[in-house]
Amino acid sequence: MHKLAAVLLVVSAVIAGTLSLQGLAQPAATAPAASAPASDVVIKGVSTMPVTFDGNVSKFEYADAACASFPNGHGIVDVSAKCFDGYLYFAFQIPDLSPHPGDDIVIMLDTDHSRHAAPGKTDIRAYVRRNMENSRMQQGDGQKWADYYGDWEYRSALYSTGREVEARIPLKSLGIEPGKKAALGLAFRIWDNKPQQTYNWPAGSNENKPDTWGTLTIDLTE
Numbered sequence: 001m002h003k004l005a006a007v008l009l010v011v012s013a014v015i016a017g018t019l020s021l022q023g024l025a026q027p028a029a030t031a032p033a034a035s036a037p038a039s040d041v042v043i044k045g046v047s048t049m050p051v052t053f054d055g056n057v058s059k060f061e062y063a064d065a066a067c068a069s070f071p072n073g074h075g076i077v078d079v080s081a082k083c084f085d086g087y088l089y090f091a092f093q094i095p096d097l098s099p100h101p102g103d104d105i106v107i108m109l110d111t112d113h114s115r116h117a118a119p120g121k122t123d124i125r126a127y128v129r130r131n132m133e134n135s136r137m138q139q140g141d142g143q144k145w146a147d148y149y150g151d152w153e154y155r156s157a158l159y160s161t162g163r164e165v166e167a168r169i170p171l172k173s174l175g176i177e178p179g180k181k182a183a184l185g186l187a188f189r190i191w192d193n194k195p196q197q198t199y200n201w202p203a204g205s206n207e208n209k210p211d212t213w214g215t216l217t218i219d220l221t222e
């Protein structure tokens with residue numbers, strides 16, 4: 001009887017311990033993703049999974065992609081990045097419970113990783129609006145962003161609780177050749193209209209300051 005009581009005590013202690021551990025583990029597991037997402041994205045090799053460039057983001061297209069994520073007030077934005085068929089692809093799954101025509105996502109590349117304090121000629125970005133005809137491509141002029149005619153393409157699709165965006169740019173227009181390795185600056189910015197709020201990746205980065213951006217490594221040497 002004493003033994004049984006002891007066993008029960010141990011079992012209940014283990015259960016209590018497990019429960020309290022789970023309670024502790026939850027904020028510890030989510031906190032790093034929210035406050036300090038990794039600021040490096042590494043693409044190794046060319047993807048083997050074909051893309052249908054239609055705005056829909058499926059796991060069959062991006063299962064072997066490099067990943068990043070950041071919160072946007074509605075949930076977590078999942079970003080996939082990969083190289084395929086001569087293009088650099090980005091795919092976004094953006095939870096958004098308050099759709100507004102002015103919502104956007106912006107993809108910024110510092111193509112020579114020069115990390116200037118203001119957008120320069122080698123800094124480019126795709127400014128993808130929910131209202132797609134208002135989307136545009138921009139390039140730094142040394143002080144600020146200005147419109148340009150680049151090689152970006154983008155598509156978007158809606159789902160019940162958000163939208164998905166695919167964007168691509170030819171590797172050639174970034175000066176990246178097959179068999180080579182390159183480092184670029186990389187940042188994302190989301191503007192949400194309801195409530196009005198900006199969300200950045202990496203956390204704390206500034207879209208107008210390439211020296212605050214993360215790093216995209218494209219390694220095509222294998």
Ligand SMILES: [Ca+2]
Binds near residue numbers: 053
């Ligand atoms: Ca697709």
